[in-house]
Amino acid sequence: MKINTWFGVLGIGRTGEVLEFELFSKDIRELVRCSIALQENRQLLRQHLPPAGFDLKTAALECGFVESSAEYYSLLHEVMVEAAKLQVSEAFTADQRIIQAVEALDDINETTNLLSERLFEWYGNYFPESGLSGEALALFIAKYGSRENIGSEDPLYPRARNSMGAKLEAADEVLLKGFAESVCSLYERKRQTEAYIQDSMESIAPNLSLAAGPMLGARLISVAGSLEKLAAFPSSTVQVIGASKALFKHLRARAPSPKHGIIYSHPLINTAPWWIRGKIARALAAKLSLAARIDFYSGEKDASLVEKLEVKVEQIKTSNPKPPQKKQDSGVKPKKRRGRK
């Protein structure tokens, strides 16, 4: 019987004794390559699988691959560490990069809003009449600093002249200008990250990007953990991704089931009348799930998916033109669900 090991291919007898062998060279890179190939290739693996309980170390000594037990472990150790390093570096794939970008974008948004509000409050003491906020305010402060620096050509000039704001001292002006520049660069970073996500989504998940929009698609991948996992999810899971709190409340107690998770941000759902949102969410999730699968397994763009989705949504809309009538309370208590109260 032939078996694969990390140090070579062995022919063994019934009791596990080594009859013949073809050893790999003791080159670490070569051993790493073979070991990873055996881990990842299931066919290779099944063909010459060592029997349960097979003692690899004794076999390695028997066929002379290593001189001693100590040498066996030290070589194995080196190969395993190098193999793991290589696999870790290869694990950072395109979809993982998108996930990092999505999470970075959330952090940027949160930080930007926080700092923008601070800037608004702070600068409001010096020029409350500006009527600016957010990026416009940050750009304004970065450009002018004190309201006294506004040129007469600027439409805000009259308001600045009659402002009730305090006088901005030089030291404060430096501080605020620097602060505003940071905020401006955060807005810039936000646009850059969004553009990056759009481009990457277009190349690694074109169908999902088309059906969900690049941002929602990227978020779905992010929550699922990878494009592969998203493709493996049933569409009912895709439908409620991001609504786990509501879902578990539903499973645990009598709460209603969530109709949609983060896919709510899709325009087909959030512009639809409330009584058909659940139905549309179900149809959309089904198509998104298909899109993720096409992207993961074939990668070809298929525009018919979105067309079919639109037809389906039209159908739902025409067959449910009016909100359902409220059901009469029959007085029977709803069935108790399993689980703890």
Place this chain on the structure above:
Amino acid sequence: MPEVKLLSDGIFEVTKDKKQLATMNLDPGKVVYGEKLIQVEGVEYRTWDPRRSKLGAMVLKKFNISLKENSKVLYLGAASGTTVSHVSDIVPEGAVYAVEFAPRSMRGLIGLASRRKNVHPILIDAGKPESYAHIVEPVDLIFQDVAQPNQAEIAARNASRYLKRDGYLLLSIKARSIDTVANPKEVYKGEIKKLEQAFEPKFEVLNAKDLMPYHEDHLGILAKIR
């Protein structure tokens, strides 16, 4: 002078201010996850926090983990190596095959393994034991902390391939990863039953204890092949 008491092979109770679980540091001077180093008569001990380690909690709950200095261990669900580092301390002449599937955790584990010659990291799914058959030898102990819904099955399939006849299986069952809503006590019962009957090999459960107060909704199990 801190007081040292031997609890079992390689595991100590060091008393400095308070009683603490500890192992002898195989990599002197180096701290792995923020634990304390205590010197006693030229020997360096690393304290072992039972709240951060299921195995540590099991030791305090009087599980007999029966490791010798040359024991071979298959560690499933190694994470970034917090507990692996202590197992590595306990078996200085042995081998720890540390299986972990998440690349993020593996980064920490690789850092640990490159400083400890007895730790062999494997980036692989513990649910597919054939995929590391070309690497792992028969072992004296399988420790499993994988938080998967089919953890009993994973344990059985690994044991059938890698556990010596007289070896032990130590298992940490996380109730919440099997059924998020069911009562943990019911989940524990079900899992013990699965270990005893559902798969090949069948196990004899020698000890099973809740890991409170160190870990919530976790059960520690010590078993051997029947």
